[in-house]
Amino acid sequence: MSQILRPPRRWQRYLWSALLVGATTLLSAPIHRFVSPVNLVMLYLAAVVIAAIYLGRGPAALSAVAGVLAFDFFFIQPRLSLTVANAEYLLTFAGLLIVGLVISTLAARSREQADAARRREVQATALYELSRDLASASESDEILRIIVRHVGGTFGREAAILLPDGDTLQLRAASPGLALPEDESAVAAMAFQSGQPAGRGTATMADAAVRFMPLKTARGVLGVLGVKPVDPGVYLSQEQRRLLEVFASQSALAVERAELAEQARRAQLARAAEELQAALLNSVSHDLRTPLVSITGTLSSLEEDGACGDNPVQRSLITMAREEAERLNVLVGNLLDMTRIEAGALRTIQEPCDVQEVINAALDRLAGRLVGREVAIDAEELLAPMDFVLMVQVLVNLVDNAVKYSPPGSPIAVTARRVGDDMEMAVLDRGSGVPPEDLERIFDKFYRVHRSAGAGGTGLGLAICKGIVEAQRGRIWAENRPGGGTVVTIALPYESPASTTQGSERP
Amino acid sequence: MTEGGPRVLVVDDEPAIRRFLHASLTAHGYTVFEAIDGRDGLAAATGRRPDLVILDLGLPDIDGIEMTRRLRERMSAPIIIVTVQGQEAAKIAAFDAGADDYVTKPFGMGELLARMRASLRRAASPAAEPVFIAGSLTVDLGQRRVTVGGHEVQLTPTEYDLLRALVAQAGKVLTHRQLLRQVWGEGYEGEMHLLRVNMSNLRHKLEPGASRPALILTEPGVGYRLRVEGG
Numbered sequence: 001m002s003q004i005l006r007p008p009r010r011w012q013r014y015l016w017s018a019l020l021v022g023a024t025t026l027l028s029a030p031i032h033r034f035v036s037p038v039n040l041v042m043l044y045l046a047a048v049v050i051a052a053i054y055l056g057r058g059p060a061a062l063s064a065v066a067g068v069l070a071f072d073f074f075f076i077q078p079r080l081s082l083t084v085a086n087a088e089y090l091l092t093f094a095g096l097l098i099v100g101l102v103i104s105t106l107a108a109r110s111r112e113q114a115d116a117a118r119r120r121e122v123q124a125t126a127l128y129e130l131s132r133d134l135a136s137a138s139e140s141d142e143i144l145r146i147i148v149r150h151v152g153g154t155f156g157r158e159a160a161i162l163l164p165d166g167d168t169l170q171l172r173a174a175s176p177g178l179a180l181p182e183d184e185s186a187v188a189a190m191a192f193q194s195g196q197p198a199g200r201g202t203a204t205m206a207d208a209a210v211r212f213m214p215l216k217t218a219r220g221v222l223g224v225l226g227v228k229p230v231d232p233g234v235y236l237s238q239e240q241r242r243l244l245e246v247f248a249s250q251s252a253l254a255v256e257r258a259e260l261a262e263q264a265r266r267a268q269l270a271r272a273a274e275e276l277q278a279a280l281l282n283s284v285s286h287d288l289r290t291p292l293v294s295i296t297g298t299l300s301s302l303e304e305d306g307a308c309g310d311n312p313v314q315r316s317l318i319t320m321a322r323e324e325a326e327r328l329n330v331l332v333g334n335l336l337d338m339t340r341i342e343a344g345a346l347r348t349i350q351e352p353c354d355v356q357e358v359i360n361a362a363l364d365r366l367a368g369r370l371v372g373r374e375v376a377i378d379a380e381e382l383l384a385p386m387d388f389v390l391m392v393q394v395l396v397n398l399v400d401n402a403v404k405y406s407p408p409g410s411p412i413a414v415t416a417r418r419v420g421d422d423m424e425m426a427v428l429d430r431g432s433g434v435p436p437e438d439l440e441r442i443f444d445k446f447y448r449v450h451r452s453a454g455a456g457g458t459g460l461g462l463a464i465c466k467g468i469v470e471a472q473r474g475r476i477w478a479e480n481r482p483g484g485g486t487v488v489t490i491a492l493p494y495e496s497p498a499s500t501t502q503g504s505e506r507p
Numbered sequence: 508m509t510e511g512g513p514r515v516l517v518v519d520d521e522p523a524i525r526r527f528l529h530a531s532l533t534a535h536g537y538t539v540f541e542a543i544d545g546r547d548g549l550a551a552a553t554g555r556r557p558d559l560v561i562l563d564l565g566l567p568d569i570d571g572i573e574m575t576r577r578l579r580e581r582m583s584a585p586i587i588i589v590t591v592q593g594q595e596a597a598k599i600a601a602f603d604a605g606a607d608d609y610v611t612k613p614f615g616m617g618e619l620l621a622r623m624r625a626s627l628r629r630a631a632s633p634a635a636e637p638v639f640i641a642g643s644l645t646v647d648l649g650q651r652r653v654t655v656g657g658h659e660v661q662l663t664p665t666e667y668d669l670l671r672a673l674v675a676q677a678g679k680v681l682t683h684r685q686l687l688r689q690v691w692g693e694g695y696e697g698e699m700h701l702l703r704v705n706m707s708n709l710r711h712k713l714e715p716g717a718s719r720p721a722l723i724l725t726e727p728g729v730g731y732r733l734r735v736e737g738g
Contacts, residue, residue, distance in 0.1 A: 286565060289591055293613040294523035300615035301531040322615075329613055333592060352700040354707045361725045377718045383703055389595055389728035 010058075017051045017059030021066040025074055037075045037089075041096050044071055048100040052107030060108055064100025068093050123243050126154045130250055140258040144173035147251040151227060154247070155240060158230060160210075162188050163223035163255070178228065180210065188212045191224045197245075199226075201235055211236075213244065215252035222255050277345055281336060288332045295325045334460040337393075338445065341467030348387040348471050355382040355416040355423065362395035363414075369403050379416035384423040384494050390468045397461040398427040398488050406431030406485065422474075423494040430485040439478050465490075512536040513627055516557035518548035518574070519589070520567050528561065531616050537623075545569025552581050559627055561619075562606075563589045564597055572600045579605035585626035589614070595728035602682045602729065609680070625678050625735070639674045641735055644713060644722060646674050655713055665690060666709045669702075673723065673733040682730040706731065 024047040028040045044067035052060035069082070072093060077085045084090060130150045137143045144161045151159035152175045160174035162185075169188050171180060180188075187205050191198035191212035199208035210228040214221045225248050229235075236244065299322035303315070340346050356379045363375060395414070402412045406429040413428040434442060441447050443466040446459040465488075469476040474492035481487050515537045517528050522543075529539045540555045542548035545568045552560065560578060564571030571588065578586055585607040590598050592611050601609070607629070608622045639646040643656040651667060653660045662670065668690045673681065681689075684696045691701060706723065714720040724732050 285591060289612055290521050291523065294521070294527050296613035297524070297531070297616060297619075298527045300617060301527065301534075304615070304617050305531075305534060325613070352703055354703045357703070357707065357725050360719055361727045363719065364724070365727075381707065383700060383707075389593075392727045 013055045013059045014062055017055050017063045018066060020047045020051050020055075021063050021070055023047075024067065025070045028075060032075050037071075038092055040071060040075055041092060044068075044096060045099060045103065049103050049107055052104040053111050056111065057104060057108035060104030061101055064097055064104055067100060068097050071096065119239065123239075126150070126243070127246060127250065130154075130247060134250065134254040137254075138258070138261060140255070140262055141173065143254050143258045147225070147247075147254070148173045148175055151225065151244070151247055151251075155227060155236065155244060156230060156234075157227040160226040160228075161215075161223060161251075161255075162192075162226065164192070169224065172223075180226065184208060184210050184226070188224045188226060192221055195221045200228075201241075213248040215248060215255055217249075217252045217256045219256060222252055222259065225251060274345060277343055281340060281345070285332070285336050288336075289329065292325055292329050292332070296322060296329070299325060334464060337464050338460050338467070341464065341471070346390075346467065346471050348390060348468075350385045350387055350472060352383045353386050353388045353391070355379055355384055355425065358386070358388060358391050359395060359414050359416065359425075361388075362392045362399060365392065365396055366399055366403075369400060372409060373403060374411045375399070376411060376413040377415075378413065379425075380418060382416060382418060382423055382494075384492060386423075386472055386492055387468075390472075394465045394468050394490065395425070395427065397465050401461060401488075402427050402429035402431070402486070405429065418494060419491070421494060422491040424489055424491045426487050426489040428481060428485060428487045430481075430483075433480040433484060433486050434478055436480070439480070442478060443476065462488075512538050513558040514538045514540065514555065515623070516540045516542060516548065516551050516555060516560045518542040518545070518551075518560065518566065519563040520544055520565075521563070524563070535620060545574050548574065549577055549581065552578050556582070558584050558630070559623060560584060560586045561589060561623075562586055564594065564601060565591075571597060572604050575601045575604040575606050583630075585630050587619075587622055587626060598729050599682050599684070602680055603684060607679055629676075629678055639677065641677065641722065641733065646670060648674070653713075655715075660712050662709070662712060663705075665705050666712065669705055669709055670713075673731065677733045678735040680726050680730050680732045686730065 021044070024043050028043055032040055044063075047067060048060055048064045051063040055063075072082055072084065072089070073080065076089050084093075130146070133146045133150065134143060137146055144163075147161060148159045151157065158175040158178040160178055160180055161172050162169040163172045164170070169185065169192055174180070184199070187199040187208045187210065190204060191214050194204075195214045195216055196202075196204070197211065197213050198204040200206060200211040202211060209232070210226045213225045213227070215223045215225055227244065299318055303318050303322060356377070359377055359379055363370065363377075399412060399414065406412070410430040412430075414425070415428070416423065416425045418424075438447075443462045445463040447463075466476050469490050469492070472492055474490060476488065476490045478486055478488045513536075515532055517525055517532075517539060519525050519528070519541075520543055525541045525543075529541060532539045540551055540557060542551045545566045548560075548562070548566075549569075551557070560582075562571070562574060562578065564574075566574060569577070575586060575588065586605065588598070588601045588606045588609045590601075590609055590611055598609055607626050610619050610622060637647070637649045639648065645652075645654045647653075648671065653662055653667070653670065669686065672686055672689045683699060683702055687695045687698060687702055690705075691698065695701065710720040710723055713722055722734055724734055726732060
């Protein structure tokens with residue numbers, strides 16, 4: 001295939017043409033005595049036709065001129081001289097020359113057309129074979145190998161494909177034995193960035209050893225295709241360059257298809273993994289909680305039915321057992337939540353929420369824990385985007401912590417206000433505060449300030465809060481309050497409610 | 508105890524849960540039937556004609572939502588669903604499918620009994636009273652008049668419709684979707700901010716100055732319910 005696309009060298013063809021004339025002369029030598037010299041002209045014409053058909057226009061013209069000269073020199077009196085005794089031979093020469101040139105032109109043109117048709121066919125075949133092989137491949141690396149093989153075979157060149165990996169182009173496939181010099185990568189990067197061919201034989205960095213073609217599709221430049229001639233002296237013809245461009249765009253489409261398929265496959269895998277994880281978590285959650293349901297239910301039933309009669313010891317034991325079971329339930333819940341957050345399986349639904357409502361829902365849930373506590377709410381009327389359920393959980397954890405780590409009866413406050421582009425919520429207590437060096441670490445998993453051994457906890461509550469807040473693009477931090485106590489603040493991005501508070505009445 | 512108590516069907520695949528529910532509910536005067544899975548539950552719903560169903564949403568054979576829907580096709584008795592925390596989506600779907608109330612695992616018997624009593628009471632007097640009274644709130648549905656502590660409260664038409672929807676099903680959880688559809692109409696089910704804004708305004712008007720409004724209860728992630736005495 002490469003032989004057809006690469007025509008023989010020019011000087012070879014002229015040599016062949018000269019040899020052809022020589023052969024004709026040798027053939028004519030033994031018979032010129034028996035035939036009229038004019039008839040020998042036919043043999044020379046035949047040589048011109050052969051040269052025109054097989055060697056092209058230039059060699060054919062050469063054979064016409066050389067034929068006239070040889071005919072004159074060897075066969076016209078006086079022989080072995082270019083002088084002509086009989087002037088009528090001049091007419092023969094002119095006829096031979098003109099007919100030779102015309103024939104050479106006509107024959108060469110038809111040869112060129114035939115060649116062009118054949119080249120087109122070869123190109124079409126090459127393209128077809130490339131497309132066919134690309135279509136049958138689905139895996140990215142396989143597609144790259146096919147491209148390299150076809151480009152190499154069709155153009156007689158070593159080929160390489162570079163695809164972006166982060167900020168740099170990485171060599172992903174190459175013909176065997178091809179080594180890309182370090183400085184060629186700058187040329188490749190140029191082609192990749194500009195989306196135009198660069199390197200050898202192009203307008204930019206033409207002194208490079210490799211020609212780089214961008215692999216372009218409607219989505220943009222996907223990578224570059226590098227071609228390097230095996231023989232540095234051989235350049236591609238105009239036609240071959242066009243074919244190479246077609247190859248590049250076919251390859252680009254195939255690479256794009258592979259990338260999209262890869263993305264789809266990865267998304268599907270991620271979805272499957274996520275589903276499995278969710279199923280697993282649900283199953284663990286179910287298995288851990290089911291016994292707790294029976295235990296809590298049974299104990300609460302005993303407690304409320306007064307099954308222990310007037311025995312206060314038994315009654316307090318049952319109450320304690322029930323509270324412990326509930327604590328265990330919180331622990332299980334926290335562990336599952338933490339797992340979910342760490343696995344990135346936490347899904348948030350951010351929609352406009354009434355901040356006061358979020359606070360009230362959290363305090364409602366903690367009603368039992370807040371007996372004898374004064375909780376001051378100082379919240380602006382805000383409709384801020386957040387996940388209602390998860391933010392309730394965050395506040396429950398924070399207020400619960402505030403209760404846990406501050407003296408009984410001391411006040412707790414919950415505030416919410418708009419600060420710049422953020423909605424800030426804070427839970428404040430009058431406890432003993434947090435040692436300054438621990439202020440950041442209290443949000444770490446299992447981290448607990450060693451101050452109150454009695455205050456039970458898993459060390460997960462604040463880590464969960466952090467996970468939930470960060471999943472909503474927010475921040476959470478703790479500070480010590482002037483005058484004693486801790487304040488934990490949550491900042492969530494607040495988008496202007498202008499578009500959402502409108503139309504609160506029916507249209 | 509007495510065989511004449513309300514008939515309760517417990518559908519749960521966990522034997523331990525069925526056993527303690529059976530014991531506790533029987534002790535409280537209910538007649539209890541047990542079903543171990545969805546199919547069994549559907550059969551019992553028609554065969555036993557329960558006054559109330561306690562349904563675990565996580566049954567092995569039939570999806571909880573589907574189960575609620577099929578139960579609803581067979582009977583009108585209240586359905587109390589049992590869920591675990593974090594199942595808000597399933598809870599909402601169950602309410603849309605016809606559930607009346609829910610308890611979250613693990614639950615105390617006191618809470619479950621209160622929910623059961625409220626549901627049974629609602630089922631017994633389905634006709635909406637022309638005048639609804641809860642604490643200091645009076646809603647006269649005939650005259651579209653709302654008073655709090657004897658003083659008339661001016662509500663916008665939307666706020667009034669919202670209140671009326673809650674009053675019509677007082678004590679029952681109404682999901683966000685249900686409220687949006689009832690008050691704003693089809694196609695507004697996703698317009699959460701409409702509901703939040705109007706609910707906030709309504710609460711401020713019904714309980715002015717209260718930092719913790721307690722008349723309309725928020726069911727996080729699910730919806731709202733109007734508090735009723737003893738419920």
